[in-house]
Amino acid sequence: MNITAFTFKKSLVPGLLLVILVALVTLPIYGSLYNVILVTSILMYANLTVSWVLFSGSTGYMSLATAAFFGIGIYASALFLPTTGAVFPVLVVVLIGGLASSLVALGVGALTLRLRGIYFAIFTFVLVVLIMELGIWWELSVSHLLGRYVILVDNNVIFYTMLGIFVLVMLTTFFIRRSKFGLAMRSIGENEEAASHIGINVTMVKVITFAISAFFMGATGAIWATKLTYVDPHVAFNVLFSFMPVLMAIFGGMGNIYGPVIGAALFAYLQETLQTEFPEIYMISFGFILVAVILYLPNGVLGLIQKLWKRISGGKRAHT
C-alpha cells in the first residue's frame, strides 16, 4: 500500500462522516417534516442497535433486555414530563431516563452476567415481560391509571436530541473499540476463561459495558416517549424492541462500527415504507423479511456486498 493512497483513505472516512453529519444537522432546514420524522425514527433504531452491539456484539452475550431499558426511559418521561405540570426540562429527563436504565442494568448485570449462553438471553427476555407485568399491576392497583400522557415536544427538538444521542453513542463505541477496555471486551467474546486467566476482571468489564449500553437505550426511550405522547406498559415494554436491534445488527452486519447503523437505517426505512404503502400486510411481510434475513444473510448486507465485491474483483482482495 503506498503512502498517498493511505492518507487519501485516512482523510476520506472522516470527511465522509462530516458530510453526513452536516447533512443530518441541516435536515430540518431543507427537508420536509415527513423526512425529519422518518430520520428521527431511523435514528431511534440506530441508537438502540448500536448500543446493543456495543455490549452484545463484542462480549457475545445476547441481551434481549433492550425493551426493558428503552421502556424505563419511556416511563421516565411519562413520570417527569406529564401533560399537566411538567417537572423538568426535556434534556434533564433524557438524562434521568438514561441513568435510571443504567442503574437497573448495573443491578441486573451484577446478578445475571454469570449466566452463560442461552440462559442470559432467556433471563433478559423474561425480565422485560416481568417489568411489563409489574408496571401493569402498579398502574392498575396503585396509581389507578391505564396509561399516561406525555407533553408534546417540537419535532425538531426530538430530532436534535435523538441526533445528539446518536453522535454520543457512535463516539462512545468508537473510543471503546480502540481502548484497552474494548480489547478486554472482545477477548471475553472470544474466550471468557482465557480472558479471566490473563487478568481481566471479566465481571466488571461486562457489567460496566452493559450499563453504558443501557444508558443510551434509556436516553433514547425518554426522548422517544415525547413522540409517542401516550404511554402504557404494553407500549413501553414491547418485546419488539428487544428483538429489532438484534435483527438490525444482523441485517447490517456486526463486523464494523457502520454495519449496525446501515442495518438500522435500511430496516427502519423498509418498515416505514411497508407501513405506509401496504398497511394491511405490513406486519406479515415484515415477519417474512425477518425470517429471510436470518436464513439468507447471516453476515448482513455489508457481508453480502463484501462477498460480491470479492467475487467481482477476483482473488486479489480475498485475503486482505
Add this chain to the structure above:
Amino acid sequence: MPESIVTILDVAIGGLLLGSIYALIAMGLSLQYGVARVLNIAHGEFIMIGAFCTLTLYTVVGINPLVCLAIVGPVIFVIGFLIQRTLFTKLRTSAPNQAAYEGSSMLATFGFMFIIQNIALIAWGADYQAYTYLNFGVNIGGAIFSANKLVILGFSIGIGVGFYTFLARTRMGKGIRSAAQDATTASLMGVNINHVLALCFGFGAAMAGMAGVLYSMRITLNPFMGLQYTVIAIIIIVLGGLGSIPGAFLGGLILGLIGEIVTKIDPSLSLAAHYFMFLPLILVRPKGIFGK
C-alpha cells in the same frame, strides 16, 4: 363440608387444571428446545391458533371441541414438522456452532411469531372472543366444579402421560431420547437426525396446539394471547431442567398451583408472580430443579 376445605379443593383443582395445561405447553417446548435446540418464541402462537381453530370449528361448523383435538393436533404437527425439516435444518447445517444455531433459530421463530399473529389478526380480528362448552356444574363432595374444567384436566393429563409412554416405550421415542442426549452421536448410531428433530418440533407444536384446543373452553381468545404462554413455558422448562420431559410436566403442575394460589390473593399479580419466582431460581440453580 366446611368452607375452608371447599376453598382449598377449589384452588387445588383450579391449580391442577392450569398446571396440566402448562405441563402440556412446557412438554412441547421442552421437545423443541431440549432436543431440537430451537427456543421457540412462537410457541404460544400455536396455542393461540389451536384455540381459534376450535372456536371456528365449534361455533361455525359445529364440531365438538374434543373432536377438534384429533383435527388440530395432526395439522399443527405437519406444519411444525415441515418448518423444522426445511428452515431449521438449513440453519442447523449452515451454523458454525451450536450457540450460533440456537441464537439464529430463536430469532427466526420471532419472525414466525409476527407472521402467525398477524395471519390470526386478519382471520379472526383483534376482539376478544369466547364460546361456552360443557359449562355446567358437577358436584364433587360438596364442591361444585364446571364440567369443562374436569374434562380439560383429564384430557391434558392423558395426553401428557400418553406422550411420555410413547417416548419411554417405543423405538421412535428411543431415537428422540438419544438425539436429546447427543445429536451428533445419535446420528452416527444410525438415527436419522433431521427426521427425528423434525418429529420433535412437530410434536412440540402439536402439543401446544392441543393445549390451545383444550384451554379455549375456559378463556377468552385474542391474537396476541400467545406470548404470555411462551414465557410461562420457557420458565417451566428452565424450572424443570432444559430438555427434561418429566421435569417439564412436574414444573408445569407446580407453576399452575402457585399461579392459582396467587390468583386467589391478588389476580392482577399472578403473571408477575410466575416471572418473579423464576428470576431467583435461574440465578441460584440455572440447571433447574430436575436438571443434571
